[in-house]
Amino acid sequence: MTNNKTSEVPVQDPGADAVSESVIQLIRQHYTLDARRIRRIYAGLGSRNWVVYTPQETYFVKEFISSEDAQKGKRSIEVATHCITSGIASPSTVANRAGEHLTLLEDGGLALFSYVHSDEQIDKFSIDMMAAAGVNLADTHRALSRYTAPGEDETDEWLDMDVAEIVETVDEILGEISKLDQTSEFDEVSRRLLQDRKVQLANYSRLIEPIRILTRGVIHGDYGQKNLIVDDTQCLWVIDFGSADIFLPAYELGRAAFPPENFDHDDWLDRGLSMIKSYALRGALTRQNLVFCARAWLVQLLQSVYGVKQHYLKPHELQEDLDLFWLRRGKATATLFESLEEVEASIERIL
Template sequence: MLAPDAHADIASVLASAYDLPGAVLQRLPIGQVTINYRAEVGGQVLFVKQYQDADLAAEQAAVDQTRLAGAYQVPVAAVRTATDGRSIVQQDGVALSVWEWVAGAVVNDGLNPAQQRAAGMALGRMHTAFADHPAGSGPSAKLDKWLHPDVERLEATVSKFLGIAGERAQRDTFDEQALRTLAGRRAVLHRIPDLLASLPALTCQVLHGDYSAVNLLFEGDELTAVLDFLPPNPFLVAYELGRIAFDPRTVVLDAGWIASGVNLVEAYLQTNPHLPAADVTACARVALLQLLTSLYGVKQHYLKPGLFQEDLDAFWLLRHAASQRLLEHLDDVEAALAQVAHSR
């Protein structure tokens, strides 16, 4: 819950640090980590991101990543600097950044073919831009952890949530859905080690960090902005490619989801043609492993609800359904990806 004077505090910072007096703020129903606003001031419309208990040095690095991607023709929102040149301002207990408003909307029901191509080409340009980033030259603790998940602990956590939902005196609709989906997840956890063991050596470099449908703005078929870059941290290229090509919305809502995923990958290879075939072929398997080892959404529901928990609940159900479909059709998906990888 925001304090009653939260808008006044932010407006005060905008006035003093940005010379933007009289801002009228409207909180936006987006974001699980930051609190976001639409600001109207002096005939302008701006986007204001308020940080909550954030590492502001890391957030500054994320702003720098946004600028670098923009230099490689990736459509991004432009950060508005304060009067003293800062990209992020911390003042009077408020930390925020200000961005130019970009027209467009998030596509929540799966990208169409033209949007898939736009998303794929932008990601290829971005990976090209970040390929030689200094932060990508060192070891990746994140990757090491990802490659060695504690399956027993994961199973124990699933069982814990099953217990919480099952022991409630009055179960609601989501409790019933959680009991079904968590039981389904527990039944396939034993397959994770074999899926990991079959992965080839894969490319690791700096990525966007959260390249997903919720961070892409479209006007019709045009990609107008890639949003919310994370600080530079090396990870698998196949992860980021597979995550957007086989986005849960596509996998669950699109009857031709395999062809749609391949369409995005083909577009990606137009702007990053040198990605090894092993990374291309493995991207769906990596996306599947990420889904199988994640309890995002249901975890928040039973331990610490997020800012928009109903959205997280729905996302858990969607991701679980996507994991089931990917697991069932993985051989077909990888055959299609291998054909693309070797025919460019």
């Protein structure tokens, strides 16, 4: 849980940010904790994330910024608690004065978690750590398969995505770029990626057909490097569980095995194969699901213009991060699209 874009504000500072001060006061009001200092972690779109220090302990805090996000947070905590009881390492929640694990506020909510100190020296994307994450994801999927109150099944809606609508959005963004008097490097790279996306989408029906018969099951919803903490004993901790919706576990494996960040490395395929092989050894999915996991992830990448859409149509407060998110995903999409045959043949060989 480290990020170099953080700010630490002592409570005693008369110029402390009002939002930081309000979080401190909420913690003191609703929890039996003597909160002294606070540091914001600039990550996540459905919540504001903080680290809060007391004389005894350090805690991670999620401040949900709407009632809807708070309800999603409540569900996430329930799912995480189930997985913890099934042996998955995940930070435990801290009960408030009323014995509840989520403090509902007038517009939003607050949840406190035990703080896991991460090993800042480790490369989470190394081949060895990818293998460890493969085992961890397989065990997480097994735990989730025993969850007795699964969420919605959104698979059919995803499979029947309107490609023409995606192309229309791509054209709208390209139109916004064409209106610019001067273009930046970001504009030019985005223009090229969007033009390539139209070509890639022309192959969409061929790509998605094998995905339709893959196994459905309960998934984490956002499993990947940013939601994995490696502590100083090399143990993997899973955070930010979703709503335990039913989807394609193969998709989640492909997404975790080939994250956009890995395409910054020449050995991105070896890293992905390391994760898939270790996942396969746990026997959580059939061979067919494993072979097509990268394809399922590619289909999602083709559907998404998240980040660039915000940049040109409705900028977000963390738009700089979203710009990087878009550029990395664009590179990953292009590389995976061009290499899909090699990727699937490689997966076949390791199984």
